[in-house]
Amino acid sequence: MNVNIVPTIESNAWESIPQGQLCWLPNFLSRDEADRLYDQLEVELNWQQKAIFMYGRKVLQPRLQAWCGEEAYTYSGLRMEPAPWTPGLKQIRDKLYRLLSCRFNTVLVNKYRDGSDYMGWHQDNETELGHQPIIASVSLGETRRFVLRHLHSRQKREFELTHGSLLVMAGDLQQYWQHTIPKTLQDKQPRINLTYRWIDGGGPQS
Ligand SMILES: O=C(O)CCC(=O)C(=O)O
Numbered sequence: 634m635n636v637n638i639v640p641t642i643e644s645n646a647w648e649s650i651p652q653g654q655l656c657w658l659p660n661f662l663s664r665d666e667a668d669r670l671y672d673q674l675e676v677e678l679n680w681q682q683k684a685i686f687m688y689g690r691k692v693l694q695p696r697l698q699a700w701c702g703e704e705a706y707t708y709s710g711l712r713m714e715p716a717p718w719t720p721g722l723k724q725i726r727d728k729l730y731r732l733l734s735c736r737f738n739t740v741l742v743n744k745y746r747d748g749s750d751y752m753g754w755h756q757d758n759e760t761e762l763g764h765q766p767i768i769a770s771v772s773l774g775e776t777r778r779f780v781l782r783h784l785h786s787r788q789k790r791e792f793e794l795t796h797g798s799l800l801v802m803a804g805d806l807q808q809y810w811q812h813t814i815p816k817t818l819q820d821k822q823p824r825i826n827l828t829y830r831w832i833d834g835g836g837p838q839s
């Protein structure tokens with residue numbers, strides 16, 4: 634059973650959009666907290682540039698990644714074994730729990746080295762994320778544009794994901810909306826993004 638239900642709306646930061654819910658907190662972390670976490674993650678994590686299969690061809694992903702927590706994660710034919718939580722990543726997990734009453738057992742960490750690193754249109758709808766996954770996205774470093782697009786109406790929502798901000802996606806959003814971090818020709822410094830998730834690994838859920 635997925636323990637994540639749509640979290641209690643305890644602040645007016647929650648917004649309902651057609652077939653989805655969003656929570657936007659631009660000041661989730663103070664500047665100092667965000668600076669410290671960025672510096673820690675840069676040295677603590679084992680950053681990897683993974684290859685995935687696209688249209689039968691092996692291609693390197695246009696960004697660096699790390700995966701931490703308690704469950705392995707498989708997507709695009711790629712299985713990622715988790716590294717243990719770092720103290721900083723655990724602290725954020727606990728802060729998210731206090732804010733959202735929602736538990737997370739893993740975090741996918743992406744590093745966009747410059748404006749040419751990106752993440753293409755996708756939905757976070759793998760089976761092991763459950764039916765209505767809650768995905769909490771914490772951004773550090775450079776500001777990048779995040780775009781949501783409804784699969785049928787093509788309606789769009791855009792956010793500038795700034796240093797220390799939090800964007801939570803919930804409800805049916807992953808079924809009906811895609812999202813992307815587009816490439817940009819602008820000069821961009823590195824950005825680290827953390828997406829906290831609950832992965833149903835079938836193991837004990839403590
Ligand atoms: O970098 C971001 O803000 C988005 C990351 C994302 O969509 C993902 O990890 O699935």
Ligand SMILES: [Fe+2]
Pocket residue numbers: 755756757812
């Ligand atoms: Fe995503």
